[in-house]
Amino acid sequence: MKQYLLAVHSVEGAPTRSDADTQIAYGRVAQINSDLQAAGAWVFGGGLLPADSTTVVRVENGKTTMTDGPFAETKEQLGGFWVIQCADLDQALAWAEKCAEACMEAVEVRPFQEEPDS
Amino acid sequence: MEITNIYRTEYGRCVATLVRLLGDINLAEEAVQDAFATALEKWETPPPNPGAWIVTTARNRAIDRLRRESTREARHAQALLLHQQDEPQEVGPVQDDQLRLIFTCCHPALAPDARTALTLRLLGGLEVPEIARAYLVPEATIAQRIVRAKKKIRDATIPYRVPAAHELPDRLPPVLTVLYLMFNEGYTATTGSLIRVDLCAEAIRLARELVALMPDEPEALGLLALLLLIEARRPARLSPAGELVLLPDQDRSLWNRARIAEGHDLVRRCLRRNQPGPYQIQAAINAVHTDGAATDWIQILALYDQLLALLPTPIVVLNRAVAVAEVHGPAAALAELAEVELPGYHLLPATRADLLARLGRDTDAAAAYDQAIALAGNETERAFLQSRRAGLDPHPR
Numbered sequence: 001m002k003q004y005l006l007a008v009h010s011v012e013g014a015p016t017r018s019d020a021d022t023q024i025a026y027g028r029v030a031q032i033n034s035d036l037q038a039a040g041a042w043v044f045g046g047g048l049l050p051a052d053s054t055t056v057v058r059v060e061n062g063k064t065t066m067t068d069g070p071f072a073e074t075k076e077q078l079g080g081f082w083v084i085q086c087a088d089l090d091q092a093l094a095w096a097e098k099c100a101e102a103c104m105e106a107v108e109v110r111p112f113q114e115e116p117d118s
Numbered sequence: 119m120e121i122t123n124i125y126r127t128e129y130g131r132c133v134a135t136l137v138r139l140l141g142d143i144n145l146a147e148e149a150v151q152d153a154f155a156t157a158l159e160k161w162e163t164p165p166p167n168p169g170a171w172i173v174t175t176a177r178n179r180a181i182d183r184l185r186r187e188s189t190r191e192a193r194h195a196q197a198l199l200l201h202q203q204d205e206p207q208e209v210g211p212v213q214d215d216q217l218r219l220i221f222t223c224c225h226p227a228l229a230p231d232a233r234t235a236l237t238l239r240l241l242g243g244l245e246v247p248e249i250a251r252a253y254l255v256p257e258a259t260i261a262q263r264i265v266r267a268k269k270k271i272r273d274a275t276i277p278y279r280v281p282a283a284h285e286l287p288d289r290l291p292p293v294l295t296v297l298y299l300m301f302n303e304g305y306t307a308t309t310g311s312l313i314r315v316d317l318c319a320e321a322i323r324l325a326r327e328l329v330a331l332m333p334d335e336p337e338a339l340g341l342l343a344l345l346l347l348i349e350a351r352r353p354a355r356l357s358p359a360g361e362l363v364l365l366p367d368q369d370r371s372l373w374n375r376a377r378i379a380e381g382h383d384l385v386r387r388c389l390r391r392n393q394p395g396p397y398q399i400q401a402a403i404n405a406v407h408t409d410g411a412a413t414d415w416i417q418i419l420a421l422y423d424q425l426l427a428l429l430p431t432p433i434v435v436l437n438r439a440v441a442v443a444e445v446h447g448p449a450a451a452l453a454e455l456a457e458v459e460l461p462g463y464h465l466l467p468a469t470r471a472d473l474l475a476r477l478g479r480d481t482d483a484a485a486a487y488d489q490a491i492a493l494a495g496n497e498t499e500r501a502f503l504q505s506r507r508a509g510l511d512p513h514p515r
Contacts, residue, residue, distance in 0.1 A: 002275045088277035089227060090285075111274045 001085045003043060003112040004092040008105050010079035012051065021104070028102035032095075036084060041095065045082035079105060083112075120164060125154060128169045129243030131211035134219040135173050137278060140180055140195040143240065143268050149176035149183070169211045216241060217331040218278045220324070223267075224293040225276050232267035233296050235260050241327075242320045252317050253303065286335075293328065294341050294397060297321050301345050305352070318349055336391045340398030343384035347404035350377035362502040365407065378408045399425040415444035432458045436466055439473075448476040464493035468503055480510045 017025070029047075036042035051070040058065050070077060082099060086092055092109050100107040129150065136146035153176035157168075165171045181199060184192045223237040238244045238252075246264065250257040270276065281289040304317025325342040332338050354368035363369075385405040388398040403421045406414055422438035435458050443451035452473045460466045471486035487507035494500040 088275045089225075090277050090279075090281075093227070109274075 002088065002092070003083060003085045004089075005108075005110045005112065006045075006082040006084060006092070006096050006099050007078055007108040007110065008047075008080040008099070008103055009076045009108060010105050012075050012077055017104070025103050029099075032098055032102050035098075036082070036095065041084045041086050041091075043083040043085055045080070045084075047080035048078060051077040079103075121154075121157060121161065124157075124164060124168045126243055128172055128211065129154075130219075130241035131169055131216055132172045132176060133240055133243075134215035135211045136176050136180070137219055138215050139177055139199060141198045141278075142191050142195055143271065145180060145184075145191060145195055146176075147240075149180040152176060152179045152183075173211055214280070214331070216327060217280050220293055220328070221280055221289060222271060222276055222278050224289075224296050225271075226288070226292055227274065227276060228267050228270060229263070230292075230295075232263045233292065234300055235263045236267045237296050237324070238300065238320065239264055241324060244316075244320070248316070290335065290337065294337060297325050297328070297341060297345075298397070300324075301348075305348060318345075318352070321345060322349060336388050336393045337395040337397050339384050339388050339391075340395060340401045343381045343388065343401035344397055344404060346377045346384070347381035347401060347408055350374040350381065350408060356498070360498065361505070362498050365413075370411070373408065381405060381408070394424065394428070396425060396429045399428070413444075415441055419445045432460050432466075433463075436460065436469060440469060443473055443476070448473040452477070462493060464490045464495075464499070464503075466490075467493065471503075471506070475506075475510060478511075483507075484510055 033042065033045060036045075054068075054070045056067045056069070056071050058067075080103070082095075084092065084095055086095070089109070089111070092111075096107045096109045132150045132153070133143075133146050136149050137143055140146050140149065150172065153172045156175055156179070157164075157172065177199075180195070184196045184199070220237065220241055223240055224233045228236070235249055235253075238249050239246070244252075246261050247257050250260045253260070298321070300317055301321035304319075304321065322342070322345050325338070325345055328338045329335075329342050350373050351365075351368065353374065354370065354372040355363060357363050381401065382405050385398070385401050388394075388401065399421055403418055403425075406417050406421070419438070419441040422434070422441050426434050426438055435454065439451040439454045439458075442454050452470065455466070455470060455473075458466060467486045468490035471483045471490060474480075474483035474486055484507055487503055487510075491500055491503045491507070494503060
């Protein structure tokens with residue numbers, strides 16, 4: 001089994017979604033979560049609060065610094081994600097299609113590194 | 119000499135089967151290259167079934183090599199091979215393997231440029247320098263595209279399988295596109311001289327394989343018919359002096375009769391299926407062009423109307439305008455083109471120039487020819503446009 005990250009990308013400053021649309025998206029995402037669990041594909045998933053709630057921690061030469069705000073000042077920010085497991089990319093893409101439709105945002109599919117052999 | 123031809127026809131088939139047996143493209147390529155090297159040493163005359171010899175030898179070589187190595191890929195491949203112990207010892211190339219591999223090479227998760235390069239490399243057996251020459255890009259660029267694509271196939275686990283019927287509407291078009299682009303690049307090279315025969319032949323060979331593998335896909339039939347009907351006219355497309363000859367002025371006795379007959383036969387098969395698609399309609403248009411002594415423009419315009427409904431792109435509007443000019447006159451065609459924009463594409467101003475010249479608007483025509491000449495990347499086409507421009511009335515009323 002391969003594991004894939006399905007990352008939901010939201011664009012900062014995009015027009016806010018209506019409450020009705022948000023409720024529809026929540027409902028669809030809940031449905032997908034239970035579909036993923038029923039198919040044995042679910043590993044983990046969740047939505048994230050907006051990027052302005054982020055803190056970045058760095059350790060350089062033993063010195064820790066903490067800064068407010070996201071790591072990269074870009075318009076696209078991670079809005080939430082799933083980690084799923086399935087046989088191959090085609091299966092991951094099929095889930096991603098459902099996820100993108102449900103949350104009405106672009107979904108980036110990225111394979112996990114294989115665990116190092118013991 | 120003979121082994122070179124065998125390499126050309128068998129390389130892709132053997133690699134495709136070894137990819138299934140080993141589960142890894144690089145291992146499969148190495149094994150097949152090993153087997154051809156062995157063939158060069160051992161063959162006095164090729165065996166009756168050279169493909170089967172290569173696949174069997176490649177598999178045995180791969181087993182030897184894997185026993186000596188301990189990388190992850192090697193162990194994974196060994197495990198795969200162990201599962202196949204009950205297969206007969208003598209194994210030959212399997213057609214389905216090629217189909218699997220072409221869908222992998224043309225997977226929508228790969229960059230479009232990489233799809234073509236990888237298809238030419240793995241299924242066409244073309245070497246990196248040949249692909250680089252065909253596309254006039256540096257060898258390092260092609261090599262990098264291929265390496266990146268193979269890495270993504272492995273890292274992201276792009277599967278080797280023929281898509282299910284419900285996936286085909288999404289997955290077949292990129293395969294057809296790769297073959298069509300490969301042919302077009304060979305037929306009207308975007309830079310340099312006009313025709314590169316190798317790419318055309320390779321695209322037709324692969325389209326033929328695709329039809330053999332999916333005989334019930336009307337668009338695959340349509341693509342093969344289209345390529346054959348265009349290719350059939352190639353011998354008449356350039357004058358002995360190397361100048362471009364337009365369709366009405368071509369010496370039809372130079373056309374390849376066998377290809378035209380095969381193309382027409384395929385178009386009739388498509389018509390019987392009655393599931394029209396863009397490649398089938400373009401094939402039908404080319405069937406009309408290669409039917410009889412004079413072109414039936416009314417039928418061609420009707421086919422373009424059908425194509426435009428399926429594929430409302432500026433290119434189709436442009437090509438349809440040429441038929442409109444023949445049926446309703448150049449002024450009507452020019453009006454059809456009024457709103458069309460195709461930045462960087464020389465055939466739009468070239469078509470406008472021709473229509474303007476036919477209307478006697480030579481000053482406007484000259485300006486349009488100048489635009490087309492500036493955009494044409496191909497020397498033969500540029501020379502043609504310059505001769506057309508030179509033929510305009512120097513003192514228009």
